Amino acid sequence: xxxxxxxxxxxxxxxxxxxxxxxxxxxxxxxxxxxxxxxxxxxxxxxxxxxxxxxxxxxxxxxxxxxxxxxxxxxxxxxxxxxxxxxxxxxxxxxxxxxxxxxxxxxxxxxxxxxxxxxxxxxxxxxxxxxxxxxxxxxxxxxxxxxxxxxxxxxxxxxxxxxxxxxxxxxx
DNA sequence: AGACTGATTGGCT
DNA sequence: GCCAATCAGTCTT
Numbered sequence: 001x002x003x004x005x006x007x008x009x010x011x012x013x014x015x016x017x018x019x020x021x022x023x024x025x026x027x028x029x030x031x032x033x034x035x036x037x038x039x040x041x042x043x044x045x046x047x048x049x050x051x052x053x054x055x056x057x058x059x060x061x062x063x064x065x066x067x068x069x070x071x072x073x074x075x076x077x078x079x080x081x082x083x084x085x086x087x088x089x090x091x092x093x094x095x096x097x098x099x100x101x102x103x104x105x106x107x108x109x110x111x112x113x114x115x116x117x118x119x120x121x122x123x124x125x126x127x128x129x130x131x132x133x134x135x136x137x138x139x140x141x142x143x144x145x146x147x148x149x150x151x152x153x154x155x156x157x158x159x160x161x162x163x164x165x166x167x168x169x170x171x172x
Numbered sequence: 173a174g175a176c177t178g179a180t181t182g183g184c185t
Numbered sequence: 186g187c188c189a190a191t192c193a194g195t196c197t198t
Contacts, residue, residue, distance in 0.1 A: 051179075052179090053179080059195080060194085061194060075179090075193080076193060077180065077192095078177095078180050078181080078192080079190070079193080080191055081180055081181075083180090085179085098179055100179085107181065108179070108180075109180045110181080119193095150179070151179070151180095152180070155178085
C-alpha cells in the first residue's frame with residue numbers, strides 16, 4: 001500500500017520516525033523495480049533550525065521545502081552525492097526528512113547513487129510518481145529505534161546540533 | 173566574475 | 186585520524 005499525502009503532511013519528526021521500516025520503491029527507466037528498506041533518517045525542521053537549509057531563507061534551491069508535504073527535495077553535496085529528502089508538513093512550513101540509510105546501503109550518498117538520483121527528481125511527487133514512491137509495510141516497535149544527534153552539521157549552533165533528530169532502526 | 177562552502181565517501185597514513 | 190574528489194548555490198567584489 002502506497003503512502004499518501006496525509007502521511008507526509010504530518011510533522012517532520014513524526015514522519016522521520018514513521019519512515020523506519022517502510023519500503024522505498026524505485027522503478028527504473030528500463031522497467032526494473034527495486035525495493036529498499038528504510039533504516040535511517042534525519043529530520044530538518046523550519047527556518048529556525050540552523051542546520052536546515054531553509055534557515056538560509058527561501059531560494060531556488062530550498063523552494064520545494066516550502067511546499068506541502070509529499071514531494072522530493074534533492075540536492076548535490078560535495079560535488080558528487082545526491083541527497084534524497086522527502087518534504088513534510090504543511091504549506092509554507094519548510095521541513096524535510098533526509099533518507100540517510102536503507103538496508104545494506106549505508107550513508108545518504110550511497111542511497112542517492114543506488115537509486116540513480118539526479119536533479120530531475122527535484123520537486124517530484126512521492127505520492128504520484130511512477131518511478132519513486134514509498135510503501136506502508138509495517139509499524140516497528142519504539143524499543144528498536146535509536147535516536148541520536150544529526151550527522152555532519154558541526155556548523156550549527158549547540159541548540160540545534162544537540163537535538164536528537166536522527167532516527168536509526170536497530171535491526172535483529 | 174570570483175571565492176567559499178558543504179546534511180559524504182573511500183582510500184591512505 | 187586525515188584528506189582529496191568535485192560542483193551548484195550563495196555570498197562577496
